Structures are given as C-alpha cells and as structure tokens.
Amino acid sequence: MRGITKRFGPVVANDRVDFSLRPGEIHALLGENGAGKTTLMRILYGLYRADEGQIIVEGQPARIASPKDAIGLGIGMVTQHFALVPPLTVAENVVLGYTDGFRVDPARVRAQVQEAAARFGLEIAAGALVSHLSVGERQRVEILKALYRNARVLILDEPTAVLIPQEVDTLFATLRRLCADGLSVVFISHKLKEVMAISDRVTALRDGKLVGTVDTAQTAPAQLARMMVGRETFGVARQGERTPGEPVLQIERLGADDDRGLSMLKNVTLSIEAGEILSVAGVGGNGQRELAETLCGVRRPRAGRILVNGQDLTAARPHEFTAAGVGRIPEDRHAGAVGELTVAENLALEHLGEFTRGGVLNREAILSNAAALIAQFQIKARPTDRARTLSGGNLQKLLLARVLSRQPCVVIAPQPTRGLDIGATEYVRNELLAQRERGAAVLLISEDLDEILALSDRIAVIYEGEIVGVAPAREADVETLGLMMAGATREGARVREAV
Amino acid sequence: MFEKLSRPRLRIEKAPAPPWQRALIPILALLITFLLTSGLILWGRANPFEAYYYFLVEPLSSRISALEVLVKATPLILTGVSVSFAFAAGYYNIGAEGQLYAGAIAAAWLGVALRGVPPALAILLMIFGGFAAGMLWALVPALLKVKLAVDEVVTTLLLNSVMAFIVSALLNGPWRDPKSGWPQSPEILLNTHFPKLVPRSRLHLGFVVAIIAALLLWFIVSRTSIGLKMRAVGLGKQAARFAGVSVSRTMLLAALVSGGIAGIAGVSEVAGIQFHLIGELSPGYGYTGIIIATLGALQAIGVAAAGLFFGLISTGAQTVSRALGVPVYLGDVTQAAMLLVTLAMLLLQRYRIRRA
Numbered sequence: 005m006r007g008i009t010k011r012f013g014p015v016v017a018n019d020r021v022d023f024s025l026r027p028g029e030i031h032a033l034l035g036e037n038g039a040g041k042t043t044l045m046r047i048l049y050g051l052y053r054a055d056e057g058q059i060i061v062e063g064q065p066a067r068i069a070s071p072k073d074a075i076g077l078g079i080g081m082v083t084q085h086f087a088l089v090p091p092l093t094v095a096e097n098v099v100l101g102y103t104d105g106f107r108v109d110p111a112r113v114r115a116q117v118q119e120a121a122a123r124f125g126l127e128i129a130a131g132a133l134v135s136h137l138s139v140g141e142r143q144r145v146e147i148l149k150a151l152y153r154n155a156r157v158l159i160l161d162e163p164t165a166v167l168i169p170q171e172v173d174t175l176f177a178t179l180r181r182l183c184a185d186g187l188s189v190v191f192i193s194h195k196l197k198e199v200m201a202i203s204d205r206v207t208a209l210r211d212g213k214l215v216g217t218v219d220t221a222q223t224a225p226a227q228l229a230r231m232m233v234g235r236e237t238f239g240v241a242r243q244g245e246r247t248p249g250e251p252v253l254q255i256e257r258l259g260a261d262d263d264r265g266l267s268m269l270k271n272v273t274l275s276i277e278a279g280e281i282l283s284v285a286g287v288g289g290n291g292q293r294e295l296a297e298t299l300c301g302v303r304r305p306r307a308g309r310i311l312v313n314g315q316d317l318t319a320a321r322p323h324e325f326t327a328a329g330v331g332r333i334p335e336d337r338h339a340g341a342v343g344e345l346t347v348a349e350n351l352a353l354e355h356l357g358e359f360t361r362g363g364v365l366n367r368e369a370i371l372s373n374a375a376a377l378i379a380q381f382q383i384k385a386r387p388t389d390r391a392r393t394l395s396g397g398n399l400q401k402l403l404l405a406r407v408l409s410r411q412p413c414v415v416i417a418p419q420p421t422r423g424l425d426i427g428a429t430e431y432v433r434n435e436l437l438a439q440r441e442r443g444a445a446v447l448l449i450s451e452d453l454d455e456i457l458a459l460s461d462r463i464a465v466i467y468e469g470e471i472v473g474v475a476p477a478r479e480a481d482v483e484t485l486g487l488m489m490a491g492a493t494r495e496g497a498r499v500r501e502a503v
Numbered sequence: 504m505f506e507k508l509s510r511p512r513l514r515i516e517k518a519p520a521p522p523w524q525r526a527l528i529p530i531l532a533l534l535i536t537f538l539l540t541s542g543l544i545l546w547g548r549a550n551p552f553e554a555y556y557y558f559l560v561e562p563l564s565s566r567i568s569a570l571e572v573l574v575k576a577t578p579l580i581l582t583g584v585s586v587s588f589a590f591a592a593g594y595y596n597i598g599a600e601g602q603l604y605a606g607a608i609a610a611a612w613l614g615v616a617l618r619g620v621p622p623a624l625a626i627l628l629m630i631f632g633g634f635a636a637g638m639l640w641a642l643v644p645a646l647l648k649v650k651l652a653v654d655e656v657v658t659t660l661l662l663n664s665v666m667a668f669i670v671s672a673l674l675n676g677p678w679r680d681p682k683s684g685w686p687q688s689p690e691i692l693l694n695t696h697f698p699k700l701v702p703r704s705r706l707h708l709g710f711v712v713a714i715i716a717a718l719l720l721w722f723i724v725s726r727t728s729i730g731l732k733m734r735a736v737g738l739g740k741q742a743a744r745f746a747g748v749s750v751s752r753t754m755l756l757a758a759l760v761s762g763g764i765a766g767i768a769g770v771s772e773v774a775g776i777q778f779h780l781i782g783e784l785s786p787g788y789g790y791t792g793i794i795i796a797t798l799g800a801l802q803a804i805g806v807a808a809a810g811l812f813f814g815l816i817s818t819g820a821q822t823v824s825r826a827l828g829v830p831v832y833l834g835d836v837t838q839a840a841m842l843l844v845t846l847a848m849l850l851l852q853r854y855r856i857r858r859a
Contacts, residue, residue: 302745323747334745342739345731353735353746360728367726 008057010043017043019212020057025157030179030189032203032220034196034232036425040212041192045159048190049081050074080150081159084166086142090135094128098149117152124151125181139287140171147178151187158182159190164198168287169453169486176202194232194426196225208232232426249278252313252445253299253330253414259307260298268294269469272308276445278413281436283448283460283477287489291469292449293335296418299447300332301325312414326354331412331444333403335419340403343392347383348374350391351406381405382431397428404435415439418449433459453482465489532845539840540833547829557826558819558837568818570704576814577775578603578785580713581768582792583799583806584720585637585761591724591801592757593737594648598641598659599765600789601666605640606633606766608673610773611780614691622694629695629770630712637766638759640666645758649751655758663789667782674782688780697775709771714807716764721803733757765789794842813838 010018018040025031033041046052048059050068059066061077068074074081088097095117099108118130126144134142143163150158160179164172179189179202193199199206200220208215208231215231253276262268269291276282286292297303299310301322309318312328325332334340341350352359352370359370374387383401385394394402400420407415417436421429436459439446450456456463460477465488472488541551562568582599589596596602609632617625644658674686681689697708724730735743736753744750772784795813799805820834 300745321747321749322745326747332745334742336741339739339741340745342735342742344738345735349731349735350742353731353743353748356728356731363727363729365726365728365731 005044005048005059006057008044008047008054008059010040010047010052010054016212018047018054018209021209021212021214023207023214024217025188025190026205027156027188028183028186029204030183030191030202032191032193032199032206033209034193034199034206034228035209036194036232036427039209039232041194041209042161043212044209045081045161045190045192048074049079049159075153075155078154078156079159080153080155080157081161082143082146082150082163083161086146088134088142088145090133092134093130094132094134094137094145094148095130097134097145098130098152102153117148120152121148124148126151126178138171139166140168140174143167143175144178151182156186157188157190159192161192162194163191164193164195166288168489169482172198196228196232199228200225247279249280249443249445251275252278253447254311255299255308256311257308258295258298258305258310260294260303260305262291262294267306267469269298269305272466272469272471274447274464274471274474276414276447278445279440279443280461281440281446281448281459282462282464283450283456284464284466284471285450285453285456285485285489286466288451290466292418292451292466294469295466296332296335296416296449299325299330299416300334323354326410329410329413331407331410331415333400333407333415333417333420335449337396337399337403341391341399344390346388347378347385347391347394347402348387350402351377354406355410377405377409380409397424397431400424400428400432404432408435408439411442411444412439413444415444415446416449417446419451420448421450421452421455429455453485456485457482528848528851529845532841532848535848536837536841536844539844540837543833543836544829547827547833549823549827549829554823554827554829554833557823559815561822561826562815562818567704568822570701570706572811572814572818573710574705574707574776574814575817576810577707577709577713578768578772578788579791579795579813580807580810581709581716581771582765582788583795583810584713584716584803585764585768586792586796587720587799587801587803587806588724588733588764589757589761590796591730591737592733592754593740594645594754594758594761595656596641596659596758596761597656597793598644598662598762598789599768599792600785600787601659601663602637602640602762602765603769603772603785603789604666604670605636605762606769607773607780607784608670608769609633609636609766610695610770611678611688611691614695614774614778615689617695618692620694622696622698625692625695626697626708626774629774630767633766633770634763635766637762637764637769639762640766641758641762645755645762648758649755670780670782674780678780680779686782690779691774695774696778697771705776707771707775709775712767712771713810716767717803717807720806724801724803729753729756765792768792791838794838798842798845816841 005021005023008018008021009016021040021044023044033045035041043052047054048068050070050073053069059068066077068077089100095114098117099113114130121128121130126148128141128144128148134145137145147158163175167175183189191203203220205217206220206223206228207217208228210232255272255274258269258272259267260269272295274282284292284295294303298305301320301324304319309316311317312330315328317325317328348370351374359366359373371387378385378387381401381404383405384398391399391402420432420436424432433455436446436448448456448459457477457480462474463477463480463485464471464474465485467489537555544551544554562572582603585599586596610629613629613632617628640662644655644662647653647658648655674688678688680687700706700708700710724733732743732748732753735746735748736750740750768788773780777784791813795806795809798809816837817834820831823829823833824831
C-alpha cells in the first residue's frame, strides 16, 4: 500500500501511509484508538475506498472496490465484531456466500469444512451451531472462513480483545503455524505485550500518519510506546497502601436475571470499604453488566440485599441510588448520555430539581453549571454542543463530571476505559484513584487485567454470574486470574476468600 | 510546459449543512413536489401553472377565503401539536383521529347538557371536557405501553376503528337526530358555540386555542423540566432512565396530554363548525396531524407553519377543482407527495456542498 490517504469529511484518517506485507510474516499494526489502523485495513479489504494512493498485490496494481475484490486477491479479514450467523452451523457459516451452484448438500459441505479445518490445524467441529461456541471458537470459525476462501493475507482487527489469556496463547500458536506455511498476517492491536510476542515487524500509526516500521526483534516495548503515543511513559498506578476504612457498599447474596429472564447473577456477596478500589475481573458476559445495572437501580435484583452506609437500597430506583451517594458511571457511555441533547442539558439531567424553578428550567444555571464542569474536567466541548458530537474520551469525561462532581461515597465504574485512547484512559484511571484518595468506595468492573492490577486494592473474579474468588491485589498474578476467569478454579481450589 | 488547469470542483461532504443551505430545503421540497404533481394535473387536462395559481395564490387573494385557510388549519394545528407532544417523548401516538372523536363526543353531549350555563363557562367546560375525553381514550394504550410494553402504534391505530364504530353506533342509535332522522347528534345549544373571531366568516375561537396549544408545546418542551425529561426519554430512553428520569411516568404524561389536545380538536370542530357530531366530522385530521408534526420537526413554529400550509392546500384544492375541473383529491396527493419529498430532503441536511 503506497501513499494511502483517506478523509472522512474534515478528518484525515490516513495521511499518505505506506504499508508493506511480506509473505509469511506477522506484521503488527500498532496505534491508539483513532490512529487509523482499522481504516487502513478496511481500505485493503475493500470496505472503504482510498482518496489517494495505490495498492499493489504481488507486483500488480490492484483495484479493490469491495470485499469481493479483496477475497478474489486472497485477502481475508476478521473484524472485532464477528460476521457469523449464530443459528447456523460452523460449516454453513464457512461456506455462506461461497457456494457454487444452487444446491447445497449439508453432509458434503460439512465434510469439506471439517477437512479444511484439519488441514489448517484449527480445532473446530464443523457440525456445531455457532450459537453454542465460545468467543475464541467463533474467532477460529472466522479465521477458517477466510482461509477457506484461499486467503494468503489475513487481517485480524484487535483479535485478542475478546479472549481470555489461555485463548490468546492458542490463537498465537495457530497464527505461528499458519505463517510457517506461508500465510501473511496483519495484526491490528494497541497492546504492546502482544505485539512484542507475536509479530515479526511492527508498523506504528499516530493520528493517521505513519510513524515508522521496525523489526520486532530490534525494538523494545518502550520504543514502541513512544512511537504509538509520542511519549515514553504512560500508565498510572496506585500510590501506596491504604488504611482500612468502614465498609460503605455491602452486597449480600445478590441475585438478578438477564434480559431473557434467566438467572444470571448468583449469590454475589461483596463488601467495599471507604478509600478502596475493589475490581471485578472477568470475561465479558459473565454477569458484569447485570451486576453494574443492579447497583445502579436500572435492573431489579431477584434476591439478596444492597446496603450503602447501612441504608437498604435493594430494588431502589436510580434517583434513590443517586440520592444515597452512589455515583454511577454508565457502562455504555453512548447510552449514558442523550446524544441529541446538549452537553449542558446532559449535565443537568440527573439533578433537574436544582435547575428548575416551579417546573421552569433555569437556563442560566444549567449553562453556568456546564461551564464550570467543562473547565474542571477538561472536557473539550461547549455547553451548547450536542453530546453526540463529542469524542469517546470527552463523552466519558462528561459522564464522569456528572457523577464525580457530586462527591459520591460509592463509585460504580463498569468498563470505564473501554474504547478510549491512552490519554483518556489515563485521565479516567487517575480520576478513579483520586476518588479512592478522597475516601470513596470504588467498584471497578473491567475486562482489562492490566487496568485491574494497576488500580485495585482487592480483586474479585466473576464467572458465570458468581464471584469465584476475592484476593488482595498484591497477591494476585495474571496466570491465576486468567484461570479463574476461565472457570478453571470454580469447583476445586478456590483462591482464598479474603474478608 | 503544460500545466493542468486547476478547475474549482464542487464536492459533496458528509457534514452538517450550513444554515443557508438548510434554508433552501423547504423551497426545494416545494418545487420538487410541484414538478411531481404537475404530471397528474396535465393528465387531468389542466395547465399546471394555472392550477398552482388557484392552489396557492387564489385562496389568499380574497379576505373570506384567506380566513377559510385559517379555519382549515385550526384542527390540523391542534392534531399536529397533539402528535408532536407524544412523538417528542418517543411515544408514537397514531390515535389522534380516535382521540379527536372522543373529544367531539364529549362536546356533542356537553353542548346539549349545559343548558342555561353562561357561554364563557360553558365553552371552558367544553374544552376541558374534550381534553378529558381525549385523555381517557388515550389512557388504555398508554398504560399498555408503559406497563406491558405493548406497541402503541398498533393499539392507538386500532382504537381509531373502534372509535369510528362507537360514533356510528351513537349516531344511528340513541343520538340520531329526532327531527331529521339523519345520523347526526342533536344540535348543540347556542351558549356552547365557539364565538366567531371575524363576523360573517367561519373563523372561530378554535384557531386561538390552536395557537395557544402550539405556544404551550413550545414552552413545555423547551423550557420546563418535564419537557427536558420528555426529550431525554424520546431521544435516549436508556440514558434518561439511567439519569433517574421515570421513563414510564414521562411517557404516560406525554401520551395523555397528546390525547387531550387531539380531543380539543374534536371540540373545536363540533362547537366551531358543525354544531353537532357527524360521522364525517374529520376527514382524517388525526392522520394528517402526523404528517404535520413530522414536517414541522415536532417544533411549535414548524407545526404551526405546516398546519397553515396544509390549510392553504386543502382550501386551494377546492378552488382549483371548481375553477379547472380537476378532482379535489389533488390536494391529498399534493400533501402526501409533500411529506415524502420533505422526508427525502431532510437527508440532505446531513451533507454540504463545498469547493474541492
């Protein structure tokens, strides 16, 4: 790819980027969110058209106008959100859109797909329904789908984001084997450790521009970090040990159903003290969302109790949680703010009573409140901007401002840094640590183990809606946490239950 | 040496259009609508330009027909405001037609029952009675929506048919006019007639009520806390719930006020124009209200403007049909075409044209 430029309106997503891929190599594409990694690869896969620049495949200039063209040239892509049809079998998903003729013979298709899986060394049952597969298995189906279409170039967009550590190891082993057979892989990531572990070469993008391409063997994580963010150090860490405080948030044998009405949370008991960050680690979909929503009053618990400073808030409504001093950062920040309303209106929404006189809005108070919070939380927006025009980081700051300006005694933070770039992530983590310093009880729910290890005082692991273990952060290590997150310790050796 | 001459190229970008380009949209929509409908006019063997003169200009050229435009606009503004109220809170009330008839039934009953009551009080009672009746008719679908999540589009729509049967049953049964034997309710008493705003015209108090309703829509939706809650619920239900807004209470309120205002539209038609309940009281005002609310972007000024414009079109449709012999339905076709074109044009707002 030479001189690729892509604009979205006034935004330049890729600015004269060069990228080359050798046969049989794993080439990592590194950059922060919004650096233009995915855009570049979407151009290669025909999902976007470049405004300028050319693509050359095996010495020939190629015209890639659609994924069909890309597949024809032997390029396959596995996106973050899988394009699989869950009620169909693996085999049906693999051949979907790639069948010849009118008739599809299920038995023959299954045999072909099974044979292909064996040939590529991917452990998949071709007859299984995709809906029954784990995320890691689904990813393998996606990879098989690309290989089945004779892909010689495989683009993986943040493939490890959804995987537990053990699944990552399996994926890496698979990739190494496939590359030994001549497959080339583009590995999009913003995780340095993975890039160091798996890639042969690394290309870093920053703000849509090419920073450089280096051989992985001749670089170090610090250099890559500098290439990615333009500075040497990043990351925040907890300062010092805390002195135990009073338990502020107590959750006793909490149970709740998921959206389908099936029992999701089971018997969750946790207690968080003032000035403490307790993290809930786990693979997505193990009840984290239900836990957070129940603690925000958005979801009704089926069993158990929730106490805040001794006050019973079981089955209370959202505004009762707010009134009791619970600050709730929404998990889906786009669902936490009303996009079509202004920044000022969103900031006032939770405490409308303070901004009205006799039911009539006091617009000046709403605007001056917004101006003050924008300054305090460094939000890059004007009070009258619509919330939907804000970037992810600024939107998260807006939601933090709405919650933290109230000095809550409990902060519920589900996935607070998901999808944010490093700068915004650091900001959010520092804010959480500041809340801990201030003496708030912070419940951090995260899928990012690095984040959890950096911030927490204690770590609880959730698996299938149950807390399978709680341990002080200084005694926890990634290996054990990973095993617990995967449910390995569920029956037998439980990590010592602290407190 | 040859150099390529650089020619200014126009580019279409996906970015919000600047205000001056946005202002062109309604004008463009009007032009396209008329281009589309001129084919039909030619088919009806008339000259499109002449037709449009009668359609849009002729009604405004005499005082009496200009006032008639306001008369026609009155129920349309009311139903438009009614629908906007509900839509603003994300409640898709398709039942303004039935709620209008509920108000009309209340008016027909009160208009006979309020014998000897002073006119001012009688009229006030009529309006409140119509509001209450419209609310009552809107209550069941609204409760089904907030308690059981039953789709309000279906229930409010179906209740329109139920209401049509109730009206028909009343008019062919107990309320059949004893004097004429026609299926119409007995004439309402003089003290319950809406006063005329202009002598020797049909323009009545209802128009003032409609303008007040539009002003109220503006004030409540944009200036009060309940209005902000309504918008929050309408634009982002999850976020509103998360921020502690009671989604069901807000929606219920918007649905009931919406029904009430549609009910007032029924009162206005009975007490201002017909003076009794008839089966053809509304030629679909409730449904046209949806179009007007959409064209008016749920904003008071937009709804009033769209209501007046539709008043003009339906007055003009009669003029043009009298003058040139084209069917009156041309008005309906134009209204529908206008809606479709405007909706399509609204997409253009998202783009702007720039020199490359």
